[in-house]
Amino acid sequence: MANRRKHRAQRKGAVSRKGKKKTGKTLFPAHFWRRWALPGLAVCALGLSLYLQTIRFDYNLDDKLVITQNEFTKKGLAGIPDLLFKESFSGFPGYNPDLIAGARYRPLSLVTFAIEYELFGLRPDISHFVNALLYALTLLVVLRVLVMFLPAKGSPWLSAAFAGAVLFALHPVHTEVVSNIKGRDELLALFFALGALYYSLRHAATRRRLPLASAAMLMFLGMMSKENAITYMAVVPLAQFVLLRASWRTMMRTVAVLALPVLAYLWLRIEAVGYLFNPDAPVQSLMNNPFLEATLEERMATIIYTLGLYVKLLFFPHPLTHDYYPYHIPLMHWTDWQVWLSLVLYASMTWWALRTLPRRTVPSFAILYFLATLSIVSNILFPVGTFMNERFLYMPSLAFPLFFGWFAFRQMPPWLARYQPAFAKWSPLLLSAAFALGFAWKSLERIPAWRNEYTLNKAAIEVSKNSARANTFYAYTLYRMAVDTADIEAKRRLIAEAEPHVDKALSIYPQYSDALRTKAGIRALYYQLDGNLDQLLADFAEVARKGWVDFLDTYMKYLNGRAPAEKLIPFYHKVGYEIFFREKGDLAHAIQYLQMGLELEPQNPQLLKDLALVHARSGNARLALQYAQAALAANPDDAELIELLQQTNGQ
Numbered sequence: 001m002a003n004r005r006k007h008r009a010q011r012k013g014a015v016s017r018k019g020k021k022k023t024g025k026t027l028f029p030a031h032f033w034r035r036w037a038l039p040g041l042a043v044c045a046l047g048l049s050l051y052l053q054t055i056r057f058d059y060n061l062d063d064k065l066v067i068t069q070n071e072f073t074k075k076g077l078a079g080i081p082d083l084l085f086k087e088s089f090s091g092f093p094g095y096n097p098d099l100i101a102g103a104r105y106r107p108l109s110l111v112t113f114a115i116e117y118e119l120f121g122l123r124p125d126i127s128h129f130v131n132a133l134l135y136a137l138t139l140l141v142v143l144r145v146l147v148m149f150l151p152a153k154g155s156p157w158l159s160a161a162f163a164g165a166v167l168f169a170l171h172p173v174h175t176e177v178v179s180n181i182k183g184r185d186e187l188l189a190l191f192f193a194l195g196a197l198y199y200s201l202r203h204a205a206t207r208r209r210l211p212l213a214s215a216a217m218l219m220f221l222g223m224m225s226k227e228n229a230i231t232y233m234a235v236v237p238l239a240q241f242v243l244l245r246a247s248w249r250t251m252m253r254t255v256a257v258l259a260l261p262v263l264a265y266l267w268l269r270i271e272a273v274g275y276l277f278n279p280d281a282p283v284q285s286l287m288n289n290p291f292l293e294a295t296l297e298e299r300m301a302t303i304i305y306t307l308g309l310y311v312k313l314l315f316f317p318h319p320l321t322h323d324y325y326p327y328h329i330p331l332m333h334w335t336d337w338q339v340w341l342s343l344v345l346y347a348s349m350t351w352w353a354l355r356t357l358p359r360r361t362v363p364s365f366a367i368l369y370f371l372a373t374l375s376i377v378s379n380i381l382f383p384v385g386t387f388m389n390e391r392f393l394y395m396p397s398l399a400f401p402l403f404f405g406w407f408a409f410r411q412m413p414p415w416l417a418r419y420q421p422a423f424a425k426w427s428p429l430l431l432s433a434a435f436a437l438g439f440a441w442k443s444l445e446r447i448p449a450w451r452n453e454y455t456l457n458k459a460a461i462e463v464s465k466n467s468a469r470a471n472t473f474y475a476y477t478l479y480r481m482a483v484d485t486a487d488i489e490a491k492r493r494l495i496a497e498a499e500p501h502v503d504k505a506l507s508i509y510p511q512y513s514d515a516l517r518t519k520a521g522i523r524a525l526y527y528q529l530d531g532n533l534d535q536l537l538a539d540f541a542e543v544a545r546k547g548w549v550d551f552l553d554t555y556m557k558y559l560n561g562r563a564p565a566e567k568l569i570p571f572y573h574k575v576g577y578e579i580f581f582r583e584k585g586d587l588a589h590a591i592q593y594l595q596m597g598l599e600l601e602p603q604n605p606q607l608l609k610d611l612a613l614v615h616a617r618s619g620n621a622r623l624a625l626q627y628a629q630a631a632l633a634a635n636p637d638d639a640e641l642i643e644l645l646q647q648t649n650g651q
Contacts, residue, residue: 027148027205027243036147039156039165043143044136047169050443051132051178055125058452061322062182065092067113068122076118083110087273105269108224109185127181134187135178139169141194142398148201148243149362150405160409163432164401170439172317172446177394179450180322185226186394192222193229193395196258197236204240204250212257220261227376228395230262234372242360286509287469288385290326301332301339303379306388308342310374313393314400317439320390320446321463321470322456327508328467329387346371362406370399408432453477461501471505472515474498479521491529495522516543520551533563537571544575549589556596565600569607572597577610587618605634609641616644624648 033040059068072079072091082091088104089095113127120126143165152159168174177183199215202208215236222229237255240246270276286292291299306329313320321328332339353367377384377392384392408428416424449459457474464470478498482491499522505515523539526532543552559568576593580586591614597607612627625648632641 028202032144032147036143036156039162040140040143043139043162043165043169046166047139048132048136050170050440051135051447052129053447054128054132054179054450057124057128057179057450059122059124059181060450060453060456061180063124063180065089065095066110066182067117067127069093070110070113073110073113074117076114079114080111083107083114085268085272103273103275105272106185106224106226107272108221109182109188109226112184112188113181124181127184128179131178131181131184131187134184134191135174138187138191138194139165141191141198142168142401145194145198145398146401146405149365149402150409158429160405160428163408163428163436164405167404167432167435167439168398168401170436170443171397171400172320172439172442173313173390173393173397175320175443175446175450176322176389176391179447180391183391183394186391188225189222189229190395190398192218192225193232193235194398196222196229196232197239200236200254200258201239201243203254204244204246207250212254215254216257216261219258220264223262223265224268228373231373231376231395233258233262235369238365238368238372242357242362242365245360285513286326287512287514289383290329290385290387291379291383293326294331298331298333301334301336302329302387304342304346305329305332305336305339307374307378308338308345309388310393310396311342311345313390314397317442319463320442321460322390323460323464323467323470323473324386324388325464325467325469326387328464328470330466362410363403366399366402366406369402370396373398404432404435454481466508468505468508468512468515471501471508472512472518475502475505475522476514476518479518479525482525483521488529491525495525498522511546513546516546517551519543520555524555533567537567541571541574541579544579544589544593545583553592556593560596560599569597569601569604573606573610576607577614581610581614581617587614590614591618603630603634605631609635609638612641612644616648621648 064070066089067073070089070091071093072082072086075082079091084107088106088110112130116123116126116130143161146161146164147159150160150164152161156162177186195218196215199211199218202211203215219229219232222232233255236258237246237251240251240254266276284292291302294302306324309329334340349367350371353364353371356364357368373396374392375381377389379387408431412427412431413424416427446459449456453473454477457470457477460467460470461474475498478494478501482494482498485491485494498518502515502518502522505512506519509515520540520543523536527536540552540556543549572593576590576597580590580593591611594607594611594614598604598611601607608627608631612624612631615621615627616624624644628641628645628648632638632645635641
């Protein structure tokens with residue numbers, strides 16, 4: 001009879017290794033918040049007060065993609081259908097989803113931006129406040145989940161769960177997600193995913209259907225926020241097993257129900273984007289494909305290296321930057337010791353987690369949670385467009401308070417009691433306080449960097465010194481400041497500071513279009529200050545050679561008729577004929593620039609000859625003949641033109 005009761009208890013809930021039953025009443029006591037309300041409010045207040053300073057911050061970084069220059073968002077409520085049924089950045093003019101790996105379908109955060117725009121217009125203070133509030137609410141859910149894994153026997157204020165929630169609230173790697181308005185997709189994804197986890201556990205403990213339905217709804221909202229919520233398809237059954245020793249039937253039923261909103265999201269994504277994932281569209285820009293210049297060996301070694309950096313940032317979040325683009329992270333090789341250290345670390349973590357999983361330990365869950373949620377942004381499964389990013393750690397970072405709480409409050413005191421009994425009792429709180437002070441100091445130092453584009457790019461260039469993107473963005477910010485000021489000396493100082501950074505960016509990545517545009521803008525501003533046309537045209541020729549011509553087109557149209565024709569015509573010959581025609585085979589731009597030269601001197605024999613040769617290559621015999629005859633009128637003995645004329649007449 002006793003064995004039968006024990007077997008029934010195992011089927012209903014769980015029996016811990018100490019024999020204590022874990023049931024719905026254990027994990028979900030009826031009056032939970034009577035005991036935890038004040039600690040919960042304290043954690044919320046901590047997170048909110050930490051990030052309340054951001055309401056004075058401006059839009060920044062990719063906010064233009066989703067708010068300030070997004071045509072759908074700026075329609076307010078009328079733009080919501082477009083946001084729900086189109087690629088997330090398609091409302092940004094000129095956006096091309098093929099320029100980045102895959103595509104983006106994260107409509108929920110954009111819908112919230114559209115609602116804010118409808119109610120308040122472009123108000124960064126409102127958006128920053130909403131982000132801070134969402135973070136505070138997420139901390140409440142984090143605390144609730146931590147209590148399930150790290151239950152408190154005594155005062156909640158002195159518990160592992162409360163200490164873990166405080167450290168999560170203060171963790172500096174969260175500064176990018178909360179301080180950058182666009183980071184709301186990460187905030188919403190974790191908030192809803194944790195909600196799905198909570199109700200999935202409640203279903204496993206009570207066998208009721210309503211919690212499972214709630215979990216499915218929250219899972220759908222998490223997926224609509226950001227794709228990484230899909231990793232909770234592995235986290236949920238893992239948590240059910242660790243906390244409740246749930247049966248395979250319960251876990252599979254939960255996964256099957258949660259799969260429904262995931263499939264619904266994937267269907268919506270295919271309808272909006274046109275495909276689920278398109279590996280046959282390789283990205284040819286180093287800034288969106290950091291492994292473009294890497295061998296397979298370099299790619300794998302660099303990925304393993306960045307995975308090690310993620311673990312390091314969890315425990316020692318310094319230095320921090322928003323820019324991990326080429327080549328702030330260098331291409332690594334298997335001969336680098338850092339790669340092997342990271343590989344051994346992950347192999348050891350995985351082995352230990354799997355070995356201790358049957359005992360349902362907190363560290364085994366923490367490690368497997370970290371691996372599962374990081375996998376989708378690791379560059380192993382598919383490219384994410386950058387080597388790594390601190391915002392990618394937001395969801396995986398929940399592993400830190402879990403592991404810390406287990407180590408500091410459960411493992412460290414018994415070990416220290418053998419050597420320092422008096423110190424052992426207070427060691428968890430002292431270690432928690434040390435980490436909290438360090439995290440708070442670093443967060444307070446880091447958050448102000450997100451005030452505006454200048455402060456962010458200046459902070460980035462101090463850390464990401466070898467990033468082509470960081471150097472370019474900082475140079476462009478200085479260039480824009482120079483354009484906007486009327487002070488001549490200030491203009492000179494700003495562009496003098498900007499030019500070395502854009503030159504460094506081009507030395508790292510010579511084809512970088514944003515750097516070429518910034519370089520052209522700086523040289524144009526120098527020309528306005530000192531009138532050195534020769535230097536300007538030499539720089540513009542290099543810009544044309546690298547292939548970035550939009551700014552060049554605009555500025556050369558401005559110069560035509562203003563600058564001396566005797567200097568512009570040789571430039572048009574060099575750019576139109578030598579660079580676009582001879583070097584690049586770009587007939588359209590070759591004809592465009594040669595025609596711009598003819599606007600200055602319609603009978604220039606060199607330009608007429610150039611156009612004859614270009615049109616002959618393009619197969620337009622009529623125009624080739626027309627320009628060849630006009631050029632021969634000035635150079636009747638030109639053998640090349642005579643041969644071209646004979647060939648054209650023959651056609």
